Amino acid sequence: MATAAALPTKAPADNRLKMLDAAMTRHRHQPDALIEILHTAQELYGYLDLDCLKYVGRCLKVPPSRVYGVATFYNVFTLKPRGEHTCVVCLGTACYVKGTATILSALEREHHLEVGGTTPDGTLSLVSARCLGACGLAPVLVFDQEIAGRVTAETALARTRNWMEQP
Amino acid sequence: MIADDLAAVRERERTAISLSTARIAVCSAAGCISTGGAAVKDALGAAVIAHNLSGSVRVLGTGCLGLCHAGPLMRVTRGDAEPVLFTKTTPAFAERVIAGLPSGVLPLEQRCDLQQPFFTRQHRIVTSDAGIVDSERIEDYLAAGGYTALERTLAELHPEDVVREVSLSGLRGRGGAGYPTGLKWSTVAKAAGHGTFIVCNADEGDPGAFMDRSVLEGDPHRVLEGMAIAAYAVGAEQGYIYVRGEYPLAITRLKTAIRQAERMQLLGHRILDSQFNFRIDLRIGAGAFVCGEETALIASIEGKRGMPRPRPPFPAEAGLWGRPTLINNVETYANIAPIILHGGAHYATLGTERSKGTKVFALAGRIVNTGLVEVPMGMPLGEIIFDIGGGIPDERQFKAAQTGGPSGGCIPAAHLDLPVDYEALAGIGSIMGSGGLIVMDETSCMVDVARYFMEFCRDESCGKCVPCRAGTVQMHGLLTKMTHGTATDRDLALLEQLAELTTRTSLCGLGQTAANPVRSTLRHFHDEYLAHIHDHVCPAGVCAMNGEDPR
Numbered sequence: 001m002a003t004a005a006a007l008p009t010k011a012p013a014d015n016r017l018k019m020l021d022a023a024m025t026r027h028r029h030q031p032d033a034l035i036e037i038l039h040t041a042q043e044l045y046g047y048l049d050l051d052c053l054k055y056v057g058r059c060l061k062v063p064p065s066r067v068y069g070v071a072t073f074y075n076v077f078t079l080k081p082r083g084e085h086t087c088v089v090c091l092g093t094a095c096y097v098k099g100t101a102t103i104l105s106a107l108e109r110e111h112h113l114e115v116g117g118t119t120p121d122g123t124l125s126l127v128s129a130r131c132l133g134a135c136g137l138a139p140v141l142v143f144d145q146e147i148a149g150r151v152t153a154e155t156a157l158a159r160t161r162n163w164m165e166q167p
Numbered sequence: 168m169i170a171d172d173l174a175a176v177r178e179r180e181r182t183a184i185s186l187s188t189a190r191i192a193v194c195s196a197a198g199c200i201s202t203g204g205a206a207v208k209d210a211l212g213a214a215v216i217a218h219n220l221s222g223s224v225r226v227l228g229t230g231c232l233g234l235c236h237a238g239p240l241m242r243v244t245r246g247d248a249e250p251v252l253f254t255k256t257t258p259a260f261a262e263r264v265i266a267g268l269p270s271g272v273l274p275l276e277q278r279c280d281l282q283q284p285f286f287t288r289q290h291r292i293v294t295s296d297a298g299i300v301d302s303e304r305i306e307d308y309l310a311a312g313g314y315t316a317l318e319r320t321l322a323e324l325h326p327e328d329v330v331r332e333v334s335l336s337g338l339r340g341r342g343g344a345g346y347p348t349g350l351k352w353s354t355v356a357k358a359a360g361h362g363t364f365i366v367c368n369a370d371e372g373d374p375g376a377f378m379d380r381s382v383l384e385g386d387p388h389r390v391l392e393g394m395a396i397a398a399y400a401v402g403a404e405q406g407y408i409y410v411r412g413e414y415p416l417a418i419t420r421l422k423t424a425i426r427q428a429e430r431m432q433l434l435g436h437r438i439l440d441s442q443f444n445f446r447i448d449l450r451i452g453a454g455a456f457v458c459g460e461e462t463a464l465i466a467s468i469e470g471k472r473g474m475p476r477p478r479p480p481f482p483a484e485a486g487l488w489g490r491p492t493l494i495n496n497v498e499t500y501a502n503i504a505p506i507i508l509h510g511g512a513h514y515a516t517l518g519t520e521r522s523k524g525t526k527v528f529a530l531a532g533r534i535v536n537t538g539l540v541e542v543p544m545g546m547p548l549g550e551i552i553f554d555i556g557g558g559i560p561d562e563r564q565f566k567a568a569q570t571g572g573p574s575g576g577c578i579p580a581a582h583l584d585l586p587v588d589y590e591a592l593a594g595i596g597s598i599m600g601s602g603g604l605i606v607m608d609e610t611s612c613m614v615d616v617a618r619y620f621m622e623f624c625r626d627e628s629c630g631k632c633v634p635c636r637a638g639t640v641q642m643h644g645l646l647t648k649m650t651h652g653t654a655t656d657r658d659l660a661l662l663e664q665l666a667e668l669t670t671r672t673s674l675c676g677l678g679q680t681a682a683n684p685v686r687s688t689l690r691h692f693h694d695e696y697l698a699h700i701h702d703h704v705c706p707a708g709v710c711a712m713n714g715e716d717p718r
Contacts, residue, residue, distance in 0.1 A: 034470035035453055039412070066471070073472040073629075075454030076412050092374030093569065093605045094531035096619055130456065130623070131374035132413055135531035135603075136198045136235025136538050147201035 016044040024059050031062045034070055038077055047081045075130075083118040083125035085163045087156070088142035092131030100139040104128065106153040107160060124163055169440045170318055173309065173431070180310035188223040189268055192298045193256075194240040195228030196384050197416050198377075198538075203257070204228075204239035210258035211241075214265035224268060227301035230294065230385015233286075234279065235538035242298045243273065250298070252279040284554040285536050290517065290543045292525050293501045296386045302420055305427040308388040314433055316504035320396050321441045324507075329400035330356055333503065335511030337523030342368055342459070342496030343571060343600040344676075345522070345589040351493065354483040355401040358491035365398045365406035365445075366487065366494040368464060372411070372456040373572025374623065376603030378527040379497035381539050383410065383417035386501070387424035391447060393500030395434065396507060398445045401493050406447040409464055412454060421449055456573075456627035460675045461486075461494045463629065474629045475675035496601065498527055518544035522588035522599075530556050532605035533563065542587070549583030552606055563608040567691070571600025573620045573627075574680035576687025577613060596687040598680070612709035613692040614699050617685045618646035624681040635678025638669035642685060649696065652703040652712035659700060663689065 023040040027033035037056055042048055048071050057067040071077045089104045104115060107126055111119055118125040134140045137149025143159050184190070193199070193208040211226045232240040237254035243264065244250040253260070254277055267273050281287075291297075301307040308314070320329055334349025355363060367390060371379040383390060394406050410418055425447055428434040436444050450468050457463045458473040465487050467473035486492025502524060506514045515523045522544040528551065531537050535557030542551060548568060552558065559565050567577040576597030578585070585591050589599050607616070625639040645662045648654040666682035666689075673679045689696060698704050705712055 030470075032468070032470035035467065036451070036470075039451055039453065062470075069472050070470070073455065074452075077453060093572065093603070093619070094375045094537075096374075097532045097605060097607055097611055129413065130372065130454070130627075131376070132197075133371065133377035133380040133411075134198050134201055134235075135375050135377055135529060135605075136238075137201060138531060138537070140201075147197065149198075149201055 019044055020056075021059075024056075029060055031060050034060055034062055034067065035074070038067075038071055042077060047078045049079065080118070081122070084123050085144050085160075086125045086127055086142075087160055088127045088129050088132075089115070089156075090129045090132045090134075090138075090140040090142075092129075092133075092135060092138075092140075094135035094138040095131075095140055098138045100141075103139060103141070103151060103153045103156050107156060110157055111160065111164070119164070124160060170322070173314065173318065173439070176306060176431075177309050180306045184225070184310060186223070187225045188245060190225045190227065190244045191264070192227050192229040192232070192242040192244070192301075194230075194232040194238060194242075195302055196231040196235075196381050197414070198231070198235040199238035199240055200416065202238045206258050207239045207241065207256050207261050210261040211265060214262045218265055218269070220265065220268065224265070227307065228303060229300060230297035230302055231381035231539045232297055233289075233294075233538045233540060234536060236536065237279065240279075244298075245271075250281065252281055253277045254279045285540070285557065288546075288550070288555050289541050290525050291541050292505050292514075293382060293389075293498055293527050294385070294539065294541050295505075296389065300386060302385050302387065303423055305388060305424070305431065308386070312508070313388055313504075314392055316507040317392050317395050317433065318439060320399055320507055321439055321443055326356060326400045326402065329396060329507065332511040333400070333506060336502075336506045336514035337511075337518070337521075338499065338502055338506065338514065339522065339589065340496060341498035341502070341526070341601065343574065343598060345599060348495065348499055351483060351495070352397065352400055354481075355491050355493040358484045360491070362405075362488075362490045363401055363403040364487045364490055364492040365394055365401070365403045366464070366468070366492055367394055367406065367408040367497060367500055368459065368461070368494055369408055369410040369414075369417070369497045370452050370459045370464060371414075371497070371601060372459045373574070373601050373603045375529065375531050375569070375605045376572060376601045377529045378539065378602045380411075380414050380417055381529075382497050382501050382527070383414065384420050387417075387420045388428065389501045389504060390497055391424055391428055391434065393503035394447060395438065395445050396503050397493060397495065397500065399443055401491075403493065404444050404446065406445060407450050407468055407487075408447060409450045409452060409458070409468060411452045418449065418451060425449070455629070456623075457629045457675070457677050460677060463675065464494070465492065472629070474631045475677075477674060498602070519586060519588045521590055526587065526599070526602060528602045528604045530604050530606070532569075533559055533608040533610070534606040535560050544588050545586040547583065548578065548585050548587055551587065551604065552583070556606065559606065559608050563610065565606065566609050566611060567607045567613065567616075569605040569607065569616070569684075570603065571598040571680075571683070572603050573623045574598060574676065574683055575600045576683050577607070577616065577691060578687075579691040581691075596683065596690055598683070610707060610709070612650075612705050612707035613688040613695050614646065614649050614705070615707075615709045617688045618643065618650055620684040621646055621681070624677065628677065628681070632672075632674035632678060634669045634672040635674065635681060638665055638673070638678070639681055641665055642669070642682065646685070649699045650705070650710040650712075651714050652699065652705075652710070653714065654700050656700060659696060
């Protein structure tokens with residue numbers, strides 16, 4: 001059985017579990033709040049590890065199979081830790097027509113990564129998105145929450161190289 | 168809050184607006200924010216204080232002003248004078264605008280001609296508040312006549328009257344399928360017992376579509392008001408908005424709007440002192456395209472894997488937790504308040520015989536004016552692309568317009584005179600879809616485009632039914648072979664056969680329409696397939712044709 005102590009905790013004074021519990025209380029531990037709670041857990045911990053999934057399942061009275069099923073069904077949820085920086089490449093139609101595939105392969109080559117992967121030192125994660133809805137500015141990339149429009153392979157490489165050099 | 172208090176808020180706000188000498192609206196939709204719109208708005212605010220103009224100049228963050236590629240956009244309105252629109256503004260420019268206001272001299276550069284077809288050919292109903300209403304202030308929405316339709320509904324109309332008015336308007340579902348909204352509402356109203364639900368489908372998954380995002384970010388109260396009127400019409404007390412997790416700004420604005428509406432008793436218990444209760448909760452999507460399908464969306468709200476189930480029973484009879492559920496798209500709800508205010512018959516004067524009103528399109532791809540436009544139904548496709556959209560940049564040739572995302576099709580130049588309505592688009596193998604309109608020039612290879620969409624559907628197939636799960640994988644394999652230059656005539660025949668099979672036998676809309684991009688490109692661009700297969704040449708020069716993945 002997973003205990004609270006088995007949850008991934010980096011910071012010594014960890015309020016994250018408290019916040020997770022508070023979120024579940026707010027939803028009155030309803031099983032149908034599972035997706036909402038997984039959103040909260042991922043916001044708090046950065047990813048969902050198996051102990052966390054078991055813990056949420058037990059609190060909401062949802063079998064582990066279903067929790068795992070839900071966590072792996074949706075693209076947003078990740079069961080692996082993300083890198084310190086994240087570069088999201090939009091592969092929506094407008095961005096594709098304007099050449100994001102070229103930018104993506106340039107990034108993959110440069111950092112020896114496949115999309116969805118993280119560099120061995122844990123600095124950079126490369127992620128693709130279905131469509132960010134900023135099609136007017138295609139091609140669009142997101143560098144750590146910051147949306148950037150009309151990106152070229154050169155600017156994308158410059159930004160990510162910068163991260164790699166000063167982690 | 169009762170009607171009199173609401174009238175007082177409106178009056179106060181309108182007085183404040185009439186006393187101001189200038190209103191400066193900065194586009195605060197995600198597009199302009201990402202080009203620095205927030206900094207421009209902050210600079211305006213600081214400059215107003217620095218120049219001691221707080222009493223006379225109002226700065227507002229507003230919904231999408233349309234020309235996304237020229238952002239951040241700024242619209243300055245002074246008294247009764249014609250508004251001025253500035254493009255590509257910066258904080259320094261904002262300072263100059265404010266400094267020039269007292270003497271009435273605005274900068275001459277960076278002005279956008281508001282008489283160009285991009286603006287004059289549009290007809291704004293859904294997006295009418297952009298540039299006028301601050302997205303984060305309910306008072307602004309009220310001053311612009313917001314929530315009058317809800318007031319009128321509760322005070323004067325029976326639920327049946329509301330349904331009749333919506334039926335009369337001829338409004339059809341703006342999510343893409345085009346089901347008559349009035350008919351759906353009356354089905355739910357008839358099925359009603361206790362515990363009917365209202366759902367707003369804001370899971371805008373089609374790549375290249377951003378209409379719903381813009382409406383939610385720019386005018387969230389319009390959607391809430393439409394949902395409240397719908398709830399009254401079908402007898403629901405609980406509503407959900409299922410919004411994409413990829414739209415953080417829309418989520419924030421919706422949360423703010425719901426809180427504001429609750430505080431003014433426009434949502435919640437005893438709305439406007441009537442007997443009507445209605446509450447709205449948000450549900451955040453987690454990145455699954457299939458959740459745009461209504462039964463999958465229901466499963467997702469219930470906290471399960473977003474997998475569709477066979478219909479019937481339709482959600483109108485058995486939806487969320489088995490209860491009758493009304494599901495409409497964002498843009499559909501945004502049309503409701505104007506319909507109630509001006510009458511269904513008035514709405515029905517716009518558009519074609521079977522497609523009424525307006526449609527918002529997101530123009531993107533190889534087109535000069537990328538951005539958001541709202542046009543009457545029935546406008547020829549060519550006018551949208553060339554007159555409003557400004558045509559193709561870099562003196563290239565138009566090749567195809569893609570509507571409806573992965574469920575839609577590619578329309579060739581021969582059909583540019585086609586009027587945009589549900590039946591006309593379906594007639595040539597595409598669909599209206601939710602409103603994404605992506606323009607392609609000769610640098611796009613149609614086989615590669617078909618492969619791109621098939622890859623999308625393959626990845627997003629939920630895996631429940633075999634035709635979609637296996638069909639999309641097989642079709643993607645065949646299309647990849649074509650782009651590698653290794654396909655044969657037999658592969659082409661197999662592709663056609665699989666496309667037909669997947670369309671006819673899949674469980675839900677995703678699988679049933681997954682082959683549309685293939686079928687429409689096969690129909691309109693057959694030569695390109697043949698060039699790939701017989702001549703081992705990609706006419707557009709996109710596919711490597713050497714056994715490598717096309718880039």
